[in-house]
Amino acid sequence: METTSMSVKGQVVIPNKIRKALGLKPNSKLIILQDGSNILLKPIEEPKMKDFKNLIAMGDEISKKLNLKRKDVSRVNF
Secondary structure (H helix, E strand, O other), X not given: OXXXXXXXXXXXXXXXXXHHHHOOOOOOOEEEEEEOOEEEEEEOOOOOHHHHHXXXXXXXXXXXXXXXXXXXXXXXXX
Protein backbone atom coordinates (compact mmCIF):
# COMPACT_ATOMS: atom_id res chain seq x y z
CA MET A 1 0.00 0.00 0.00
CA GLU A 2 1.21 3.46 -0.90
CA THR A 3 0.03 6.87 0.26
CA THR A 4 -0.01 10.25 -1.41
CA SER A 5 -1.30 13.76 -0.75
CA MET A 6 -3.47 16.10 -2.74
CA SER A 7 -2.16 19.58 -3.56
CA VAL A 8 -4.17 22.78 -3.21
CA LYS A 9 -4.91 22.49 -6.94
CA GLY A 10 -6.30 18.96 -6.49
CA GLN A 11 -3.24 17.29 -8.01
CA VAL A 12 -2.24 13.85 -6.76
CA VAL A 13 1.16 12.21 -7.23
CA ILE A 14 1.07 8.53 -8.12
CA PRO A 15 3.97 6.88 -6.26
CA ASN A 16 6.92 5.88 -8.43
CA LYS A 17 6.63 2.17 -7.55
CA ILE A 18 3.06 2.10 -8.89
CA ARG A 19 3.92 4.17 -11.99
CA LYS A 20 6.72 1.75 -12.84
CA ALA A 21 4.57 -1.35 -12.21
CA LEU A 22 1.87 0.01 -14.55
CA GLY A 23 4.29 1.43 -17.11
CA LEU A 24 2.90 4.95 -16.68
CA LYS A 25 4.87 7.71 -18.36
CA PRO A 26 4.45 11.50 -18.31
CA ASN A 27 1.21 12.46 -20.10
CA SER A 28 -0.29 8.99 -19.61
CA LYS A 29 -4.08 9.29 -19.68
CA LEU A 30 -6.20 7.96 -16.82
CA ILE A 31 -9.91 7.75 -16.20
CA ILE A 32 -11.17 8.52 -12.73
CA LEU A 33 -14.23 6.82 -11.28
CA GLN A 34 -16.02 7.49 -8.03
CA ASP A 35 -18.03 4.87 -6.15
CA GLY A 36 -19.29 6.26 -2.88
CA SER A 37 -16.21 7.34 -0.95
CA ASN A 38 -13.85 5.34 -3.21
CA ILE A 39 -11.81 6.76 -6.07
CA LEU A 40 -10.40 4.57 -8.83
CA LEU A 41 -7.77 5.72 -11.32
CA LYS A 42 -7.45 3.49 -14.36
CA PRO A 43 -4.91 3.93 -17.16
CA ILE A 44 -6.32 4.37 -20.65
CA GLU A 45 -4.26 2.53 -23.21
CA GLU A 46 -4.01 4.09 -26.65
CA PRO A 47 -5.36 1.65 -29.22
CA LYS A 48 -2.78 0.14 -31.52
CA MET A 49 -3.08 0.67 -35.28
CA LYS A 50 -3.24 -3.11 -35.76
CA ASP A 51 -6.39 -3.17 -33.59
CA PHE A 52 -8.05 -0.66 -35.94
CA LYS A 53 -6.92 -2.65 -38.95
CA ASN A 54 -8.39 -5.83 -37.39
CA LEU A 55 -11.73 -4.04 -36.87
CA ILE A 56 -11.75 -2.87 -40.48
CA ALA A 57 -10.94 -6.39 -41.68
CA MET A 58 -13.77 -7.82 -39.56
CA GLY A 59 -16.18 -5.24 -41.02
CA ASP A 60 -15.04 -6.10 -44.55
CA GLU A 61 -15.50 -9.80 -43.86
CA ILE A 62 -19.01 -9.33 -42.48
CA SER A 63 -20.05 -7.05 -45.34
CA LYS A 64 -18.87 -9.67 -47.85
CA LYS A 65 -20.79 -12.44 -46.06
CA LEU A 66 -23.93 -10.28 -46.09
CA ASN A 67 -23.24 -9.09 -49.63
CA LEU A 68 -23.53 -5.46 -48.53
CA LYS A 69 -22.79 -2.64 -50.94
CA ARG A 70 -22.03 1.00 -50.16
CA LYS A 71 -25.58 1.98 -51.15
CA ASP A 72 -26.92 -0.43 -48.49
CA VAL A 73 -25.37 1.61 -45.71
CA SER A 74 -26.94 4.97 -44.89
CA ARG A 75 -24.59 7.92 -44.53
CA VAL A 76 -24.34 9.35 -41.03
CA ASN A 77 -23.16 12.94 -40.64
CA PHE A 78 -21.40 13.81 -37.40
